Amino acid sequence: MQSDKLVSQTVCSMDNELCVGQLCSNCGVDLLEDYFENIDMDQQIVYYQWTSAEGKTIKSPVHVDLDSAKEELYDQLSSLARHVYDAKRQHIELRHLKDGLKPGEIIIHEDFSENYAIRQQAEIMSAHWCAEQITIFTVIVFYRPEVGSELQHESYGIVSDEMHHDKCMSYWSDGAGSQFQNRYNFTNLLYHQSDFGCTADWNFFATSHGKGPVDGIGGEVKRSVRRAILKGTVVVNDVVEFYHAAERLNKRINVLFVSQGVIKEAAAQLVERWNNSKTLPGTHSFHYVKPVSTEAVACGRNSPFTTGQPALAIHSIVKESATTSAHVIAPIPADRPATCTPTCTCIDAVPGNFVMVKYDTKKSRNVFLGQVVARDEADLEITLLRSKDSDHKIFVFPANEDKAWIDDQQVQEIVDTPKMDSRGRYIFNHAIAVTE
Numbered sequence: 001m002q003s004d005k006l007v008s009q010t011v012c013s014m015d016n017e018l019c020v021g022q023l024c025s026n027c028g029v030d031l032l033e034d035y036f037e038n039i040d041m042d043q044q045i046v047y048y049q050w051t052s053a054e055g056k057t058i059k060s061p062v063h064v065d066l067d068s069a070k071e072e073l074y075d076q077l078s079s080l081a082r083h084v085y086d087a088k089r090q091h092i093e094l095r096h097l098k099d100g101l102k103p104g105e106i107i108i109h110e111d112f113s114e115n116y117a118i119r120q121q122a123e124i125m126s127a128h129w130c131a132e133q134i135t136i137f138t139v140i141v142f143y144r145p146e147v148g149s150e151l152q153h154e155s156y157g158i159v160s161d162e163m164h165h166d167k168c169m170s171y172w173s174d175g176a177g178s179q180f181q182n183r184y185n186f187t188n189l190l191y192h193q194s195d196f197g198c199t200a201d202w203n204f205f206a207t208s209h210g211k212g213p214v215d216g217i218g219g220e221v222k223r224s225v226r227r228a229i230l231k232g233t234v235v236v237n238d239v240v241e242f243y244h245a246a247e248r249l250n251k252r253i254n255v256l257f258v259s260q261g262v263i264k265e266a267a268a269q270l271v272e273r274w275n276n277s278k279t280l281p282g283t284h285s286f287h288y289v290k291p292v293s294t295e296a297v298a299c300g301r302n303s304p305f306t307t308g309q310p311a312l313a314i315h316s317i318v319k320e321s322a323t324t325s326a327h328v329i330a331p332i333p334a335d336r337p338a339t340c341t342p343t344c345t346c347i348d349a350v351p352g353n354f355v356m357v358k359y360d361t362k363k364s365r366n367v368f369l370g371q372v373v374a375r376d377e378a379d380l381e382i383t384l385l386r387s388k389d390s391d392h393k394i395f396v397f398p399a400n401e402d403k404a405w406i407d408d409q410q411v412q413e414i415v416d417t418p419k420m421d422s423r424g425r426y427i428f429n430h431a432i433a434v435t436e
Contacts (some may be wrong), residue, residue, distance in 0.1 A: 006032075007080045017302075018399050020085040022078065022423060029074040041067035079422055086302060087206035090287055093303035094172055094203070098142060098151055100305075107142040109172045111210065112179055113157075113218020118242065121230050134239050135160045138217040155213075155253045157221040159243045160263065168198030174210030175284060186317050187277040188270070190291050201290035203303045217253055224249040278319050282420030292374070294318075296352040301424055313383075313397065314373055315417075316352040349380060349411055354426075356412040356433070357382060367412065367435045369395055373403065381405050388425060392434055395426045 011019040011027040019027045043066050048059045064072075097107060113136040139156040169192070175181040181204055192200040204210075225245050228234040234245045243257040280286070280299065288300035295318040349355050349372045359366045370382035384402040385395040395418070418426040 003080065004084060007077055007084060010077055011081050014081065014085060014088075017085065020081040021301075021399075022082075023396065023399070029077050032074075032077075036066075036070060039066065041065065041070070045069055082423070083206060086287060087209040089302045090203065090205050090209070093305050096306045097170060097303075101142065101144045101151060103144055103146050105143070105168060105170070107170045107172060108139060109142070109212060109214050110137065110139045111173055111212075111214045111218075112136070112176075113138050113215070113222070116222045116225075116242070118236050118238070119226070119229065120235070121232055132238060134242050136218045136221055138214040138221075140214050140217065155217050156256060157217050157246065157250070157253050158256045158258055159221075159239060159246060160258045160260065169196075169200040171200060171202045173202070173204060175204040175207060175287070177284065180204070181283060183277045183279050183283075183317060184270075184274050186280055186289055186297055187273055189289065189297065190294055190317070191273065192291065199291070201288065204287045206287065207284075221246050221250055221253060221255065276319050277317055280315050280317050281417060282424070285420060285422060285424055293351055296350075298373075314352040314371055316350070349375070349408065349414055351375060354415045354417060355380075355382065356415060357384075357406060358410050358412055367433060369415070369432050369434050370404075379405055380408055380411070385426065387432070387434060392432045393428050393430070395428070395432070396424065 008014055010029050010031050012024060013019050016024070018024045022028065044063065045066050046061050046063050047069060049062050050057060051060045062069075094107075094109075101107065116134040116136060118132045118134065137158040137160065139158065141154045141156070143152055143154075144150075145152060173180045180202070185202065188195070189200060189202060192198070205212075225234070225236060225242060228245060228249060229236060234241075236242045236245055240257070243255065247255040280289075280297070282299075286299040286301060288303040290298045292298045292314060296314050296316045299313050299315060351372050351374060353372045355370055355372060357368050357370050359368065368384050369387075370384045372380050373383055374381040382404060383397060384404065386398050386402075388394040388396055415432065416429065418428045420426055
């Protein structure tokens with residue numbers, strides 16, 4: 001049975017985020033138990049598993065009993081439904097964004113093409129072992145010239161000798177941690193408005209599902225130069241000669257050249273902001289990132305364009321300061337409203353903080369866990385989380401957002417930022433005293 005058909009039998013619907021996220025009580029890998037009825041689970045079997053060792057990735061045989069193989073299958077299937085959903089959803093989001101693109105907005109789809117090794121026709125043997133490498137960064141820019149016009153695009157191939165790969169705009173790329181999905185890129189997003197004069201968000205395709213038209217650009221640039229070399233019409237010895245050949249041979253692709261020196265000079269100017277950044281918790285579980293302040297980004301498991309109401313988490317990606325540290329009770333600001341007395345212990349929560357919030361009624365006091373989304377003077381907008389275990393250590397954002405505006409005097413305390421697991425759940429080191 002194919003994996004996509006098998007995983008579909010573990011959920012009610014592959015289009016329901018609650019089901020694929022294992023938040024539905026009717027879903028789960030236990031639905032496959034019927035396949036193992038009346039079978040000797042102690043019998044020995046052999047299956048093949050991809051493994052990596054000493055820089056090689058190979059299919060290795062695994063000798064186990066059937067019961068152990070079943071547990072391994074269940075473990076892999078438990079996260080596969082979410083992966084399949086994310087892969088399909090991100091492509092739907094991009095299609096929706098293209099269909100609704102307005103004049104003045106652009107979509108940038110980008111990727112690194114596989115490095116090109118310079119080869120010569122009838123080269124001598126020793127030349128084979130010292131071929132120069134060239135980086136090709138490929139970009140497609142989508143735009144709509146005017147209302148009602150067809151979607152247009154421009155293709156770019158940026159050639160460089162730099163081997164280190166480190167709203168107005170909506171960026172789309174794969175989720176390679178060494179290239180795009182990392183704290184350096186997220187930190188640059190915080191400065192996008194000041195750097196380029198417009199806001200931006202970044203969208204990631206699911207792992208191994210990021211192939212698209214940009215890959216064709218890199219292939220066409222390399223193919224055209226390689227074919228010209230084999231014909232003997234050009235000689236390419238370095239990156240500059242490759243650039244001139246590619247520019248002349250590709251009339252429908254805008255081929256640009258960026259030298260290693262230019263890239264290193266730009267990187268040197270960014271070092272200070274990068275040194276003051278920190279890793280986004282659960283980086284690779286997010287497929288959507290957008291700045292919400294000069295210190296924090298909003299993140300989503302998927303891009304929000306088709307729903308309009310994403311379940312976002314807010315995270316600070318700037319190293320902790322007096323305004324962002326957990327468990328800080330700040331001095332009362334001079335502009336604090338008159339409702340605060342000199343003895344008031346209001347807590348200055350900022351977007352991204354997880355907070356304990358109290359709701360008083362005539363009969364009782366309830367305490368909830370929430371995350372601050374926005375602040376307007378003494379008022380806070382929070383998104384409430386729901387506990388998923390009896391110990392109140394595991395919390396999730398509900399599929400239907402539960403947002404509310406509160407007075408900051410309702411904040412009891414700021415709690416430590418939790419860790420996020422592969423299923424998008426927030427795990428705290430200690431029990432959270434909620435009374436929901």
